[in-house]
Amino acid sequence: MRPGRVAGAALLALLALGPFLPMGGMRQYILHVLIQILIWSFIGGAWSVMGRFGLVSLGHGAFLGLGAYTVTLLWNFYSLTPWIGGVAAAALTVVVALVVAYPCSRFQVVGHYFALVTLAVGEVVRLLIIAERNWTGGSLGLSLKPATGDSLLAMQFADKRVFYYASLVLWLAGLWIWYRVDRSMARAAMEAIGEDETAAASVGIHVTRFKMGITMLSAGLTAVGGVAYAQYISYVNPDTLAGIGVSLRIVFAVVLGGMYSLLGPTVGTALTIALGEYLRVVFGLRFIGMAETIYGLLLILFIIFLPSGIYGSLRDVVARFVRPARLASGVR
Amino acid sequence: MIDPIFLLEAAVNGVLLGGVLALLALGLNLIFGVVDIVWIAYVDLVMVCMYLVYFLVMVYGWPLWLAGALSVALGALLGLGVHLLIITPILGKAPVNQLLATGGLLFFLQSFATFLWTTDHKTVRLALPILEVGGMFLSFTRLIAFAISLVAMLGLWVFLRRTYIGTAIRAVSQDREAMALMGADPQRVYFVTSAVGGAMAGLAGALLIIQYSVHPFFGAAFGPLTFMICVLGGLGNMVGAFVASFVMSEIISIGGVVISTEMGYVIAFVVFIVMMFARPGGILARRG
Amino acid sequence: MLELRRVTAGYGHFTALWDITLRVEAGEAVAVVGPNGSGKTTLMRVISGLVAARTGELVFESDSLAGRRAHEIVSHGIAHVPEGRRIFPLLTVADNLKMGAFQPSARKGFAESLVRVYDLFPVLRERQKQRAGSLSGGEQQMLAIGRALMSRPKLILLDEPSMGLAPVMVLRLFDLIRRVREEGYTILVVEQNVRQVLKLVDRAYLLEVGRIRMEGRAAELSEQDFVRKAYVGL
Numbered sequence: 001m002r003p004g005r006v007a008g009a010a011l012l013a014l015l016a017l018g019p020f021l022p023m024g025g026m027r028q029y030i031l032h033v034l035i036q037i038l039i040w041s042f043i044g045g046a047w048s049v050m051g052r053f054g055l056v057s058l059g060h061g062a063f064l065g066l067g068a069y070t071v072t073l074l075w076n077f078y079s080l081t082p083w084i085g086g087v088a089a090a091a092l093t094v095v096v097a098l099v100v101a102y103p104c105s106r107f108q109v110v111g112h113y114f115a116l117v118t119l120a121v122g123e124v125v126r127l128l129i130i131a132e133r134n135w136t137g138g139s140l141g142l143s144l145k146p147a148t149g150d151s152l153l154a155m156q157f158a159d160k161r162v163f164y165y166a167s168l169v170l171w172l173a174g175l176w177i178w179y180r181v182d183r184s185m186a187r188a189a190m191e192a193i194g195e196d197e198t199a200a201a202s203v204g205i206h207v208t209r210f211k212m213g214i215t216m217l218s219a220g221l222t223a224v225g226g227v228a229y230a231q232y233i234s235y236v237n238p239d240t241l242a243g244i245g246v247s248l249r250i251v252f253a254v255v256l257g258g259m260y261s262l263l264g265p266t267v268g269t270a271l272t273i274a275l276g277e278y279l280r281v282v283f284g285l286r287f288i289g290m291a292e293t294i295y296g297l298l299l300i301l302f303i304i305f306l307p308s309g310i311y312g313s314l315r316d317v318v319a320r321f322v323r324p325a326r327l328a329s330g331v332r
Numbered sequence: 333m334i335d336p337i338f339l340l341e342a343a344v345n346g347v348l349l350g351g352v353l354a355l356l357a358l359g360l361n362l363i364f365g366v367v368d369i370v371w372i373a374y375v376d377l378v379m380v381c382m383y384l385v386y387f388l389v390m391v392y393g394w395p396l397w398l399a400g401a402l403s404v405a406l407g408a409l410l411g412l413g414v415h416l417l418i419i420t421p422i423l424g425k426a427p428v429n430q431l432l433a434t435g436g437l438l439f440f441l442q443s444f445a446t447f448l449w450t451t452d453h454k455t456v457r458l459a460l461p462i463l464e465v466g467g468m469f470l471s472f473t474r475l476i477a478f479a480i481s482l483v484a485m486l487g488l489w490v491f492l493r494r495t496y497i498g499t500a501i502r503a504v505s506q507d508r509e510a511m512a513l514m515g516a517d518p519q520r521v522y523f524v525t526s527a528v529g530g531a532m533a534g535l536a537g538a539l540l541i542i543q544y545s546v547h548p549f550f551g552a553a554f555g556p557l558t559f560m561i562c563v564l565g566g567l568g569n570m571v572g573a574f575v576a577s578f579v580m581s582e583i584i585s586i587g588g589v590v591i592s593t594e595m596g597y598v599i600a601f602v603v604f605i606v607m608m609f610a611r612p613g614g615i616l617a618r619r620g
Numbered sequence: 621m622l623e624l625r626r627v628t629a630g631y632g633h634f635t636a637l638w639d640i641t642l643r644v645e646a647g648e649a650v651a652v653v654g655p656n657g658s659g660k661t662t663l664m665r666v667i668s669g670l671v672a673a674r675t676g677e678l679v680f681e682s683d684s685l686a687g688r689r690a691h692e693i694v695s696h697g698i699a700h701v702p703e704g705r706r707i708f709p710l711l712t713v714a715d716n717l718k719m720g721a722f723q724p725s726a727r728k729g730f731a732e733s734l735v736r737v738y739d740l741f742p743v744l745r746e747r748q749k750q751r752a753g754s755l756s757g758g759e760q761q762m763l764a765i766g767r768a769l770m771s772r773p774k775l776i777l778l779d780e781p782s783m784g785l786a787p788v789m790v791l792r793l794f795d796l797i798r799r800v801r802e803e804g805y806t807i808l809v810v811e812q813n814v815r816q817v818l819k820l821v822d823r824a825y826l827l828e829v830g831r832i833r834m835e836g837r838a839a840e841l842s843e844q845d846f847v848r849k850a851y852v853g854l
């Protein structure tokens with residue numbers, strides 16, 4: 001086995017055993033942070049399925065919010081199990097994505113324009129959630145109706161370890177899908193489209209079909225992430241689950257980690273969440289806003305100084321040191 | 333059925349709102365047209381200027397016009413600062429990174445404002461009368477803000493048409509490299525543009541604080557709308573942005589009266605999305 | 621007046637110009653000819669500072685131009701009429717000319733330069749209020765040259781002025797360039813239209829894959845078998 005695989009297997013084993021490692025009184029908190037990292041990494045991966053091909057969406061909050069609210073509303077009002085509700089949520093989101101993506105692709109809305117159209121979609125969903133306050137609770141948000149005790153049917157568990165394993169599986173599934181896309185025909189086609197849409201079409205690539213497929217996949221996965229998050233936190237709120245703020249956060253994490261590599265979104269998400277948590281612990285309730293201020297400042301610095309993401313920049317640095325050495329040895 | 337007088341009042345209020353929106357959109361669009369970067373945090377700069385006017389007027393008792401003038405100066409300074417510290421290092425980088433760098437500024441300004449000034453809404457109250465015109469109630473404050481925005485936009489128009497540097501700004505937005513061949517340092521043109529765009533944010537801040545209360549998330553409320561107006565008008569197209577401001581403000585204002593405030597915005601955004609498909613180059617663009 | 625010694629330049633890892641040595645004397649008209657992609661445009665861009673030379677020397681009237689940016693080079697008296705004209709399509713003709721006189725030293729003599737340009741290209745005077753984008757190809761080229769003259773240059777770089785013009789227009793344009801020359805400007809011109817341009821200039825350089833392959837007096841070059849076969853089409 002190659003060293004990379006060994007390291008991967010070791011990391012996986014560590015993650016699998018995670019909840020049983022001795023962590024003292026911090027256990028609940030550490031598990032909570034890890035679950036968040038896994039779920040948001042999954043969402044970041046879903047975003048990067050599109051983002052890496054130049055479809056930079058600033059509206060993934062919309063898909064997240066649709067997923068989270070659909071499942072929550074179906075459960076609260078119709079007691080529909082999240083297992084079915086989640087599927088319904090993902091299906092609804094895919095349909096919405098389709099409605100937006102088709103004309104975008106058809107009328108060649110790309111680049112800045114695509115980003116701003118998706119941003120508008122995110123705002124529409126956020127505002128609709130607020131406007132329909134009779135069901136959704138408006139900007140105050142909505143709590144998931146508690147089931148009686150632990151319930152697999154309701155996807156509600158008192159023990160965080162259950163959520164931990166569930167999100168670990170979700171995260172792995174996300175990685176697997178990312179990997180499959182990376183190895184597929186779609187990747188070659190999408191890269192060609194990202195480079196030059198007209199040229200791609202002229203060699204027989206069905207531009208619209210590929211773009212829509214990728215968008216639907218990304219949106220559906222994001223909705224599933226929203227469902228998972230809603231079930232875990234059991235509270236939904238338009239500002240944390242829709243709109244420009246959360247959309248930007250997802251993109252930040254992914255770009256920070258590097259959107260062209262399998263683990264990039266995870267690395268970026270883990271870092272931003274860990275950073276946010278750290279700052280929150282440091283400042284506590286004393287200086288409200290200070291943690292976020294530093295977070296914003298660091299994000300600007302990261303983007304300026306590590307433009308290709310942490311993963312990508314590390315790779316560049318390694319390449320710079322390794323390549324001349326190889327050339328030199330080649331000459332000898 | 334809604335009394336037609338309410339609709340008329342909403343339409344007039346829409347025009348008044350459109351004036352201030354146009355000021356915002358023109359400032360952002362000017363920068364976009366020249367520097368080719370969308371400042372996601374543009375309206376957050378406005379928010380900072382609103383706080384400045386609030387504190388100068390309500391806490392230190394300055395006259396409003398003087399506070400407004402200082403707000404314009406602060407806006408210009410912020411514009412320059414953003415360009416120098418954030419934009420310059422990322423010029424020519426991937427568009428995602430450009431969006432995110434100014435997006436980071438958005439987080440920074442929002443949370444720093446929360447830290448400094450809490451999330452309380454702060455208002456500058458002007459003791460100006462409400463006018464009654466043919467059964468409609470119109471705020472005198474809004475009329476003044478509208479008039480000042482119009483004058484400012486006229487000033488911008490003259491600046492861009494009549495001065496050397498103004499014409500150079502328009503030329504750079506059409507062909508950056510050709511303008512360098514004319515002897516214009518692109519960096520210098522960017523500075524002037526960012527300062528002018530920032531000054532317009534400062535002025536908009538002074539005009540907005542007398543109509544709306546300010547809070548750290550003010551930028552989140554008006555920001556997306558402002559980008560959409562710019563895109564709807566055609567990125568970099570000043571006349572288009574001007575027209576689009578009034579289209580959007582009418583939809584919001586009338587939609588707000590007929591259905592609800594949020595639905596007014598929802599309809600405006602949906603119109604934006606649909607227009608993007610129908611006329612991707614902006615409402616004034618020629619087809620094809 | 622202008623001298624390049626062993627200049628190398630390119631884009632990223634790619635080298636487009638190798639070891640170029642070239643000179644233009646005051647009052648001369650010099651042509652650079654060569655097939656597509658041979659580096660003619662790159663050469664012009666190096667002289668006007670849009671592309672930085674990697675090695676070699678660039679000297680203009682005893683000032684070194686090395687390391688100077690495009691906007692600084694204009695003030696030395698070099699005006700570059702770029703390939704594809706690159707006028708400002710949404711500005712009026714008058715505003716385009718105004719931008720030509722952007723740098724302070726040119727602004728002083730603005731009125732005088734404007735009369736001179738309008739006398740040289742009367743059609744620009746007629747259309748001064750029109751948007752430049754609405755002009756015909758030939759008129760746009762005149763505007764591009766006029767705009768360059770507004771900077772009161774000593775040396776004018778013309779990159780394929782006849783590109784995309786109808787044959788009749790090409791002839792008129794060469795006449796106009798001849799008149800510009802008679803006004804005392806020094807000219808360095810890149811052309812595909814080898815036969816025409818060799819009638820216009822004193823000397824010419826032949827560029828191939830980034831290197832100078834031949835140089836000489838225009839009359840001698842047009843007699844050479846090689847040039848006739850490859851470029852003049854005789």
Ligand SMILES: Nc1ncnc2c1ncn2[C@@H]1O[C@H](COP(=O)(O)OP(=O)(O)O)[C@@H](O)[C@H]1O
Nearest residue numbers: 631634636654655656657658659660661662663
């Ligand atoms: N911006 C650029 N980036 C990379 N390569 C370029 C660029 N511009 C030109 N080249 C390359 O440099 C070479 C010379 O181009 P150019 O100077 O435009 O030739 P010419 O004007 O003689 O047709 C060509 O091989 C071309 O592909």
Ligand SMILES: [Mg+2]
Nearest residue numbers: 660661703780
């Ligand atoms: Mg060329």
